[in-house]
Amino acid sequence: MTNKFSITTAIPYVNARAHVGFAMELIQADILARFERLRGRDVFFLTGTDENALKNVQAAEKADKPVKEFIDEHAKNFIELTKLLNISNDDFIRTSEERHIKGVQKLWRACELAGDIYKKNYKGLYCVGCEEFRTEKDLVDGLCPEHNTKPEEIEEENYFFKLSKYQDKIEKLIISDELRVVPTTRKNEALNFIKQGLQDFSISRSRERAKNWGIPVPGDESQIIYVWYDALTWFINALGYSENEERFKSWWDNRNLDLIGKGINRFHTIYWPAMLISAGLRPPREIYIHGYITVQGEKISKSLGNVIDPFAIVEKYGVEAVRYFLLREIPSDGDGDFSIEKLEARYNADLANNLGNLVSRTVALIEKFFNGSFAYSRRFVSKEVDDKVIETWKNYNENIDNFKLHVALENVFSLADFANLYIDEHKPWALSESPEKLNVVITNLVMILLNVAWLLKPFLPETSDRIFEILGADKDGKSWEEKPFQVKPQILFPKSNL
Numbered sequence: 001m002t003n004k005f006s007i008t009t010a011i012p013y014v015n016a017r018a019h020v021g022f023a024m025e026l027i028q029a030d031i032l033a034r035f036e037r038l039r040g041r042d043v044f045f046l047t048g049t050d051e052n053a054l055k056n057v058q059a060a061e062k063a064d065k066p067v068k069e070f071i072d073e074h075a076k077n078f079i080e081l082t083k084l085l086n087i088s089n090d091d092f093i094r095t096s097e098e099r100h101i102k103g104v105q106k107l108w109r110a111c112e113l114a115g116d117i118y119k120k121n122y123k124g125l126y127c128v129g130c131e132e133f134r135t136e137k138d139l140v141d142g143l144c145p146e147h148n149t150k151p152e153e154i155e156e157e158n159y160f161f162k163l164s165k166y167q168d169k170i171e172k173l174i175i176s177d178e179l180r181v182v183p184t185t186r187k188n189e190a191l192n193f194i195k196q197g198l199q200d201f202s203i204s205r206s207r208e209r210a211k212n213w214g215i216p217v218p219g220d221e222s223q224i225i226y227v228w229y230d231a232l233t234w235f236i237n238a239l240g241y242s243e244n245e246e247r248f249k250s251w252w253d254n255r256n257l258d259l260i261g262k263g264i265n266r267f268h269t270i271y272w273p274a275m276l277i278s279a280g281l282r283p284p285r286e287i288y289i290h291g292y293i294t295v296q297g298e299k300i301s302k303s304l305g306n307v308i309d310p311f312a313i314v315e316k317y318g319v320e321a322v323r324y325f326l327l328r329e330i331p332s333d334g335d336g337d338f339s340i341e342k343l344e345a346r347y348n349a350d351l352a353n354n355l356g357n358l359v360s361r362t363v364a365l366i367e368k369f370f371n372g373s374f375a376y377s378r379r380f381v382s383k384e385v386d387d388k389v390i391e392t393w394k395n396y397n398e399n400i401d402n403f404k405l406h407v408a409l410e411n412v413f414s415l416a417d418f419a420n421l422y423i424d425e426h427k428p429w430a431l432s433e434s435p436e437k438l439n440v441v442i443t444n445l446v447m448i449l450l451n452v453a454w455l456l457k458p459f460l461p462e463t464s465d466r467i468f469e470i471l472g473a474d475k476d477g478k479s480w481e482e483k484p485f486q487v488k489p490q491i492l493f494p495k496s497n498l
Helices: 020-038 054-062 067-084 098-113 163-175 184-195 227-231 234-238 245-252 262-278 310-317 319-328 340-370 383-401 405-426 435-456 461-471
Strands: 004-008 042-049 091-094 117-127 132-134 152-161 180-182 204-206 220-225 255-261 286-290 293-295
Touching (some): 004 020, 004 234, 020 042, 020 067, 020 255, 020 286, 020 293, 020 310, 020 319, 020 383, 042 234, 054 067, 067 091, 067 310, 091 098, 091 234, 098 227, 098 234, 098 262, 152 204, 152 220, 180 184, 184 262, 227 262, 255 262, 262 286, 310 340, 319 340, 319 405, 340 405, 340 461, 383 435, 405 435, 435 461
Parallel strands (some): 004 042, 004 255, 042 091, 180 286, 255 286
Antiparallel strands (some): 117 132, 117 152, 204 220
């Protein structure tokens, strides 16, 4: 084990433009990647697009466009989203790329060599929205609970993977936390599914039913590899599985984390580890599972038609406000409701009135009493403030490590609350006759703001940089006590009727 850490989001279908649900997942993964970089780890952060699904083909047909043209257009939209949201990904993989195709077929051959792939006739209910066969017990009033659509009855000859062979191994992995599934509710959900008895699953489709789109089964051109068997391999393919074994092992043998939504739990916690073990590879180490963004209690879904365009809300409110809202208002490990009213309320209460006001008050005091130049020194920090900052960092680290990003962000803003109360209690404006006391109070405020800026680096990187800039402090923290801070007054978050 070295200091390497790799992380990936799920990869969305490109049957429509990106919606705010995937924007949230990108931002959550970005926080974790930036946080690990700040810890000094060598990070590889991956995202991408899932392009070989039947639903993509159907969407292209509906739009009356060639499939490749349609998919290229929508893949570009997701790439643009990473830039819009200031996502720090190191790579973006499209499952139509050659490196991915080679990796999928290599994994297939490895599982085939292990005796875990066989062919048989099959009849079942297929939900194109999920790209998954459903049983009668999965349905609610005959409809897929995820998409509210009636599955299509399918009968054909396909290849199957021997998932049942790996039931005991996968169960032990998850129970022991060798494969750490967070939060516990999702871990238990996976275990409950395993206890029902794992069934072998279909991993190919006839070329006709796949509409001649997707990755061919090695040695059988009449079959196309099932999109989930195909897509699950994107992580290892981007790490070099098919083309650079040394690079792949250097990343995969270390800590890796898969961040996904709750609707695809079983694919990532059960099917994927079994496929890897079959191919002679180590199973994943960690899977973090987030909930859904809802609108008036309904899940956001392209299929349901209640999507929110992240490009539109960023254009109106700015990327930092949108990042903050999605991270703070939506519980990382659960569902949360989106509304413009809630976004505006969070902006004004937390960003403008709390953090923005704290920065403005502190800078105004430095301008008034120190002519805008302040010599910061840690030796003037009081124990009360030091203890509060240390406690905040401890809670913050624990919450990020347990995928409670919303609580970690709450920790940061509680520290800002503490600083605003500190100003009110110590009344620095009344200490002009006591220079030493005034110096201590301002030092404590500056110290809190420096830490707030550091704590915000993974969450709101632009805001973090602006706080350092406004304080006149170096962003790396190496020379804070060597030269005075020269403040540069700016309004961090103007209060307004958005």
